[in-house]
Amino acid sequence: MSEADEQPAATATGREIWIEKYRPQTLDDIHGQSEIVERLQSYIAQDDVPHLLFSGPAGVGKTTAATAIAREIYGEDNWRGNFLELNASDQRGIDVVRDRIKGFARSSFGGDFRIVFLDESDSLTDDAQAALRRTMEQFSDNTRFILSCNYSSKIIDPIQSRCAVFRFSPLSDEAVGGMVREIASAESIEVTDAGVDALVYAADGDMRRAINSLQAAATTGA
Structure with a gap:
C-alpha cells in the first residue's frame, strides 16, 4: 500500500498531514x-x-x-x-x-x-x-x-x-511510542500512557500508522 492510501481524513479540511510535517529530514533523524x-x-x-x-x-x-x-x-x-x-x-x-x-x-x-x-x-x-x-x-x-x-x-x-x-525491520515499540509522545507534545495534545500504548499496539511497528491514528484521534477528539 502506498502512503497516499493511508492519509488521515483530516487532510480533507486542509490541515497539514502529520506524517509529512514530522517526517525526518536527515538520515540521523530516522528512528530504529x-x-x-x-x-x-x-x-x-x-x-x-x-x-x-x-x-x-x-x-x-x-x-x-x-x-x-x-x-x-x-x-x-x-x-x-x-x-x-x-x-x-x-x-x-x-x-x-x-x-x-x-x-x-x-x-x-x-x-x-x-x-x-x-x-x-x-x-x-x-x-x-x-x-x-x-x-x-x-x-x-x-x-x-x-x-x-x-x-x-x-x-x-x-x-x-x-x-x-x-x-528494513518493523520499528520497536519504544521507537514508535517515543515519536507519538514527541508529536503529541509538539501539537499540545494530552496523551495518557494507556493511549500511547494502544496506538503503539495497533501500529505493530508501522510509524506511519501510529502517526495517522494519533492525528485522526486528535481531529475527532477521541
Missing part, C-alpha cells in the same frame, strides 16, 4: 534503523552511492531514507530537482514509467547523477521488471535508482544483483 543509516551515510561520505533496494513492511522508513539521501547529497534547496519519485505500479504501465525516467535522466548535466525512487517495485510483473532492468542499465552513468518494496523475493535476481539490498 541505525545499521542501515550507518551504511547509507558511508556511501554518501565516500561519494559512492550505488543503486539501492529497500525492502520491508509499510511505515518503517523506506521512503524517508530515500528522500533523506537526496537531501544530504544535493542540499535542501536543490534535492527536489534531482529526485524523481514514481509509483512503479502506475496503472498506465511500465512504458509510462520508463518514459518519465528517460526524460528525467536525459536532463542530467555534467558528471553528477540524479536519483529515481520507485515505490512498490514488487508490484511489477517479471516482464515489467526486465524492462526496468534495461532502463537501469541504460542510464546507470547519470542516474541512481532506489527501489522500494515489501518483499525483496518478488524482485528479479538481475535487478537485485545490481543493487545494494537493505531490509
Whole structure:
C-alpha cells in the first residue's frame, strides 16, 4: 500500500498531514534503523552511492531514507530537482514509467547523477521488471535508482544483483511510542500512557500508522 492510501481524513479540511510535517529530514533523524543509516551515510561520505533496494513492511522508513539521501547529497534547496519519485505500479504501465525516467535522466548535466525512487517495485510483473532492468542499465552513468518494496523475493535476481539490498525491520515499540509522545507534545495534545500504548499496539511497528491514528484521534477528539 502506498502512503497516499493511508492519509488521515483530516487532510480533507486542509490541515497539514502529520506524517509529512514530522517526517525526518536527515538520515540521523530516522528512528530504529541505525545499521542501515550507518551504511547509507558511508556511501554518501565516500561519494559512492550505488543503486539501492529497500525492502520491508509499510511505515518503517523506506521512503524517508530515500528522500533523506537526496537531501544530504544535493542540499535542501536543490534535492527536489534531482529526485524523481514514481509509483512503479502506475496503472498506465511500465512504458509510462520508463518514459518519465528517460526524460528525467536525459536532463542530467555534467558528471553528477540524479536519483529515481520507485515505490512498490514488487508490484511489477517479471516482464515489467526486465524492462526496468534495461532502463537501469541504460542510464546507470547519470542516474541512481532506489527501489522500494515489501518483499525483496518478488524482485528479479538481475535487478537485485545490481543493487545494494537493505531490509528494513518493523520499528520497536519504544521507537514508535517515543515519536507519538514527541508529536503529541509538539501539537499540545494530552496523551495518557494507556493511549500511547494502544496506538503503539495497533501500529505493530508501522510509524506511519501510529502517526495517522494519533492525528485522526486528535481531529475527532477521541
